[in-house]
Amino acid sequence: MTRVTRRYRFAASHRLNSSGLSGQQNGELYGKCNNPYGHGHDYVLEVSVTGPLDAISGQVMNVAALDRLVQAQILRDFDHRYFNADVPEFLGDLVPTSENILRVIEDRLSAHWRDAFPDTGQRLEGIRLQETKRNRFELRTN
Amino acid sequence: MTRVTRRYRFAASHRLNSSGLSGQQNGELYGKCNNPYGHGHDYVLEVSVTGPLDAISGQVMNVAALDRLVQAQILRDFDHRYFNADVPEFLGDLVPTSENILRVIEDRLSAHWRDAFPDTGQRLEGIRLQETKRNRFELRTN
Amino acid sequence: MTRVTRRYRFAASHRLNSSGLSGQQNGELYGKCNNPYGHGHDYVLEVSVTGPLDAISGQVMNVAALDRLVQAQILRDFDHRYFNADVPEFLGDLVPTSENILRVIEDRLSAHWRDAFPDTGQRLEGIRLQETKRNRFELRTN
Numbered sequence: 001m002t003r004v005t006r007r008y009r010f011a012a013s014h015r016l017n018s019s020g021l022s023g024q025q026n027g028e029l030y031g032k033c034n035n036p037y038g039h040g041h042d043y044v045l046e047v048s049v050t051g052p053l054d055a056i057s058g059q060v061m062n063v064a065a066l067d068r069l070v071q072a073q074i075l076r077d078f079d080h081r082y083f084n085a086d087v088p089e090f091l092g093d094l095v096p097t098s099e100n101i102l103r104v105i106e107d108r109l110s111a112h113w114r115d116a117f118p119d120t121g122q123r124l125e126g127i128r129l130q131e132t133k134r135n136r137f138e139l140r141t142n
Numbered sequence: 143m144t145r146v147t148r149r150y151r152f153a154a155s156h157r158l159n160s161s162g163l164s165g166q167q168n169g170e171l172y173g174k175c176n177n178p179y180g181h182g183h184d185y186v187l188e189v190s191v192t193g194p195l196d197a198i199s200g201q202v203m204n205v206a207a208l209d210r211l212v213q214a215q216i217l218r219d220f221d222h223r224y225f226n227a228d229v230p231e232f233l234g235d236l237v238p239t240s241e242n243i244l245r246v247i248e249d250r251l252s253a254h255w256r257d258a259f260p261d262t263g264q265r266l267e268g269i270r271l272q273e274t275k276r277n278r279f280e281l282r283t284n
Numbered sequence: 285m286t287r288v289t290r291r292y293r294f295a296a297s298h299r300l301n302s303s304g305l306s307g308q309q310n311g312e313l314y315g316k317c318n319n320p321y322g323h324g325h326d327y328v329l330e331v332s333v334t335g336p337l338d339a340i341s342g343q344v345m346n347v348a349a350l351d352r353l354v355q356a357q358i359l360r361d362f363d364h365r366y367f368n369a370d371v372p373e374f375l376g377d378l379v380p381t382s383e384n385i386l387r388v389i390e391d392r393l394s395a396h397w398r399d400a401f402p403d404t405g406q407r408l409e410g411i412r413l414q415e416t417k418r419n420r421f422e423l424r425t426n
Contacts (some may be wrong), residue, residue: 012262060279
């Protein structure tokens with residue numbers, strides 16, 4: 001099986017503060033990521049797709065279709081935004097950690113997957129989010 | 143199990159044009175990659191090998207043996223070449239997409255694997271081809 | 285399942301020379317890595333952890349806890365050291381290849397894992413060591 005991975009970038013800011021914790025607990029848990037006015041990252045998002053290799057095109061998927069999906073569902077809403085105030089999923093209790101951002105990305109891509117790939121075959125295989133050069137987060141979407 | 147991955151580079155050009163499609167269809171499917179005179183990439187090729195850890199050498203494989211294999215079977219034929227005219231596998235109907243290039247690489251490495259690793263144990267585990275910073279293609283060779 | 289990968293760096297030197305081989309055999313097997321006075325690398329170490337996503341914190345693990353573990357068990361002993369003379373595991377017959385260094389790292393992290401993550405859930409999923417831009421070594425710790 002061939003896996004195709006496409007890489008995107010967006011800049012966004014967030015503040016880590018859980019409504020389930022006291023101010024002191026938030027400070028201890030998140031450290032400087034709990035500072036009141038948020039801080040930004042240049043996120044790198046990688047989306048991996050698997051599928052059968054089309055004998056005519058020699059491709060697993062139409063890359064432009066994935067680009068349109070990611071642009072419409074993710075980059076348009078996330079790029080140059082403050083997660084805590086601009087992205088609906090994070091207006092309540094959900095903390096915009098990279099783990100939770102990954103889940104929101106998965107939900108959004110899955111909900112519109114068949115619009116982008118109506119025929120057959122292509123499957124969202126995994127999502128990877130690099131927050132900084134020192135860490136990255138991966139979700140394997142079986 | 144320890145996996146060892148070795149990274150190589152080659153520069154090559156290709157044109158994406160399928161004999162199974164009309165001129166208009168090719169243009170729609172491949173976009174600028176269908177431009178008549180081809181275009182080049184600085185490909186990054188990664189070859190992953192697994193095997194038992196040799197107690198004397200402390201190594202999974204002789205790296206020089208893999209380098210010789212990849213040099214003789216892949217880099218010598220691909221580097222600074224135009225896939226569509228220079229590489230035998232692509233002289234017919236096979237379109238030199240990264241997906242198909244990966245398969246050709248797998249076929250060539252597999253065909254000569256036992257010459258490079260005659261004894262036992264070492265297994266070609268996967269091949270990864272990065273075409274640009276924005277995409278990469280992976281083949282897991284079970 | 286979400287996987288979190290954290291990246292660390294250390295500079296260290298080593299000489300590849302197996303007590304199970306003659307001088308000539310060592311030269312043939314390891315090439316310039318067998319030169320008598322050793323040589324250095326800027327190693328990149330990646331440690332991957334999986335675990336359940338905590339609903340309050342939105343995180344798979346406390347990153348600071350992993351950083352403290354890796355600092356205490358690995359970086360403090362490895363950084364700016366000569367493996368063959370400074371690191372106890374390599375004072376005997378074990379050759380400090382990247383494969384063997386990975387195993388030592390796994391042993392050290394595993395031995396102190398429950399001190400760093402006493403509660404539940406977090407699991408060491410894999411370790412990756414990049415010796416140079418041309419090669420990397422991975423251990424999947426089931």
